[in-house]
Amino acid sequence: MFNDLESALKHFFGYDSFRAGQRKIIEEALNNQDLLVIMPTGGGKSLCFQLPALLKEGLTIVVSPLIALMKDQVDALQDNGIGATFLNSTLDYAEGRSRQEAILAGKIKLLYVAPERLLTEKFRSFLLRVANGLGLNAIAIDEAHCVSEWGHDFRPEYRQLKQLRSQFPQTPIFAFTATATKRVQDDIIQQLGLRDANVHLASFNRPNLHYEVKSKDKNSYYQLLKDIRRQSGSGIVYCLSRRRVEEIALKLKHDGIDALPYHAGLEAEVRSHNQTRFLRDDARVIVATVAFGMGINKPDVRFVFHFDLPRSLESFYQESGRAGRDGETAKSTLFFSFGDIKKVDYLIEQKPDPNEQRIARQQLNQVIDYAEGTVCRRTIILRYFGERFGGDCGRCDNCLEPKPIEDWTIEAQKFLSCMVRCRERFGMNHLIDVLRGSRNKKVQQYGHHLVSTYGIGKEKSIDEWKMLVRSLLHQGLISETNDGYRILRLNKNSWEILKKQRSVQIAVTQKKLGKGETKYSPRQAEAEILYEKLRVLRKNIADLQAVPPYVIFADSSLKLMSQLQPKNDKEFSRISGVNNHKLQQYGDKFLSIIQDFTRSQELPKPLPSKSQMATLQLHQQGLNPEEIANKRGFAMSTICTHLGDLLEMNQPVALNQLVKPERQKAIVEAIAKHGDVSLKTLRESLGKYYSYDEIKIVRGWWRSQREIF
Template structure:
């Protein structure tokens, strides 16, 4: 079956609304149409799903998609259905009547893509139905999503995936596509072997995600305040990953108390609550989900704008997967890791509970790779991509190390002093004691062991406690010094330590001149008309999504909304040219979005409709659910000033719901007063109404009245 490239692009636009393929997609689709077995390794956000969805629509028969998680099936099916594509899933969440109804739709050829879990697909009760479908309408392909689950060397091994090799025996002529976001060479070989792929074409896309900004921040005592400030500066949704269930609950509660719409997610919660919280996040009912690593694999939310690892991840592959939940739509997103040595100790404790010595060895190695990433002074991308065997020359321009490089200094002499002190203390003490000796401390413990008589006593007075700690930690992370982890951390020299002492090796460390956690600075005055229209379109999308009981991004991606805000289409013909707009979506949503854009363009004709920077800050806090008193306290302003901001926002047609601030019946009375004596001064209106009405109420209603008079 041959398709011309023009024909494929036309099909892409017809079914999915896109004008062009992403890198690698067209070649994969062409080979899928030739019925080749495929192994596709494409990073999160690269467009793996389209690689099997488009061939399924162009070939006769049913494509069967094996997916490990119910939420992932639901998400992809919702998106396909909203594009007018016949798709369904079969899993344990359905009643028997729903199962029969969906099976009938498959039998009658109304379904092109069936999503199903491996357990159900291979169940002896389902096998006869699959055989019947194979004979009646044909099976065009088996697509094994999250294929790394088949390998015990992968980061998320699932034994039931091993049984999928039976498909090759039962349906030998049906092509099989294996797809995953991450796979080392060893995992790739295992996938091919375990699934019985026949001379598969292997497509490996770059693991580089250029739209993601990588950042590592030191985790300090008051890091929660920095986390809160960071989230308040974000407009989109985000994920905060924590190491333990307890941390998840605590951080989620703190954020809620501080006015952030946040919900927890972890395996200790009951299924109903966990599912509800996930759905509320997917549908933009809340801004933040705080979760353990149990969250993320089951969602396909493309518009996550930030992912924060508040605790240290256990391995670099897991970190890549979890941080990769951000920016799957290709729009800019941020990935921030909070790093502290205390988290390191927590994970080391977990590792020590493993019964297998080999597992402990591998886990420690993986943890060291994470530390190397966090402590690294090179381009973050260089470190991550090297892990997957991909070479990157650095200077990505989109990570903290490239944008704010830390100075590298030669600290060989200081390292020799430090290591000499460890030797002279007979390698029986921890870092704090060694630093006390170097700095000439008068502590009783120093004299008790006679360490005030050592030649290294007081030779490090020129460096601060923080500087010596910085050096000590760097020596450990560079494997130039060992530290025991049996509950009492004692420093020990190794072979590399002696090379430093014998002047056979130099020591260079990254020196932080100022160890401070700075929150991102957002210039509110830069908010422009495009951003304002973008927010209005997002609000409209949310309303439509709620009415259809689907996630907002199923309707349109953020990238499509941003194009609408930039291009401002004025008719259906212009609207249909927006990337992501299919004929189906144009007919279903076009009029509503065009109406919103036209309304915005009319508002542009009025002078002074853009709110001030200060007003926008108040608006953002108001949209987070804070009342006027809370906003005033947070901003250090009088509450009357906040009411002034809100009145100006109302008058300039910003999304402030006056009905939530003043009862409609009170609004009506104030409006009648304005109509009778005019809207010239607040004092005259207040005098007419009497003490039952406040200046703040009158101010808001007058703003609304003036706005309506302009229409």
């Protein structure tokens, strides 16, 4: 009937070409090969079993866990003129009987059923009639991760689907899911009895999603409200409990957001009504527990907010992935607090099986690692699924607003040495206890108070050590077992660190000094003080002119003024957002504030430290940064930081020997445009062919020249 698969695709579904990976999967399905297909939400999984069903003789059974999902897919197929139906508890006896007759008459190509019905004796007898008459050409199991206790939505009835293999041994079985770690993949194959299954694993990366984590406190509802008001389109807010769902939905409704609740405690009719209103854009926001979402086909969800902590990283990925299924830009925000950890931990304690508790705690810890991670969030998510990502995605909070990068090579060596001394048989918390010299019973029980690394890490807090360990994991510098115990293991990269062949750079969260206080570098603190003064001036001018403050200058312009601190009209005119008209109108006023501030901040220049002087002496002997680093046993980035600081202090460092003049010029131009506080911003502006080290060195010289002129 069809010359090729593309013709069939066009005929049944109206598409001219397949998405990545679909064609090969369909070819193997037509060859009756058992399949395991892991394809992210929106990737086109359904077509991979629907098209083969239409091209083969007989009936395809589709196992689906949700009534709403069955109806959505059947409605879409019928709208394309395709013979499809479902059998579930929403049908009365007469309707169910009528549909069975249509199946036996060969009018139906795809039958959707729930696993509970599929396993009843009565229904299996019906399937035998189908198999002996029309033929049963395939069994497609959707949301197959439900078969695995290691998955994010384990359903015990899915385990029994293996019975289908013994009852219909010649019928191929296709398993489809949006998410599955390697452990879950293996579990699916085993539990469903797949034979020589071909595994198709698409990338888990969703490049259109922007990921961010926000601290959660008593005022976070207002942050949630503000964020929703900022967003366009519809969205989902996930909460941990039914009570919280009702509370948030009611508050949003009161504040003018058309929001509806969804949870298992609502009557089925109310749940269905609320879901339908959301799918049809009659309600903008659905506030829900995890009871909502699996299989929801709404493609234009623009945001998903987790107002409470998800129970696993896999759940988080699946739920956040309900945003932007159409490939357009969408947002995922997680509100994180330590109070939520206690709530989830309490729920874990209610599980009767200790093994289930252990698995659930590992899953919770992986979520915490994501929330507290300082590297690219996309890297953390994809690493969980065994996929490598280079970082710097440009679409998460950590990449867009990077935390300061510091050299923690020595601390990493201490931690790795402790792993060696403890024979790679323990997890993060125990190793930190050893490093910090804890006297708890477990440390003494194993004799770890006697190892050479005991107490050598007292200068760092527990949170700082955890920050380092998470960064080591995310960068692939150590490994971790995936059996629920989270034992840390050394790998090839770890040994390179121990042998001083590799340095360790980590993004460092600013340390809290007390309630409401944060530790900044002196230059950052200075820039923030000036920024506030400039904001006051801007507000005063705006009030006099009866206009919003941003009409005068954008925040970004004020930030550049506070960082670059221009001294004259020429420098002021280079600030982004300043044109000749604004220079004439406001230049004198803003320059006056900046100059008064810089005069008040003038302090004697600091003297080089002992370590900086040692670097300077070796530099003056003609050694290059790499040779100095090798001689001193430091990372090269540390030596370049020394050289940049020395230049800023007007010490005799030969800049032209370190950075070529033409490269200096480009870096200085970038600093003039973007400011000198964020190395990350400067690197992004200059491109990957400029290193952080040379930017640091030139920045030090630039700062010294600003003081002279």
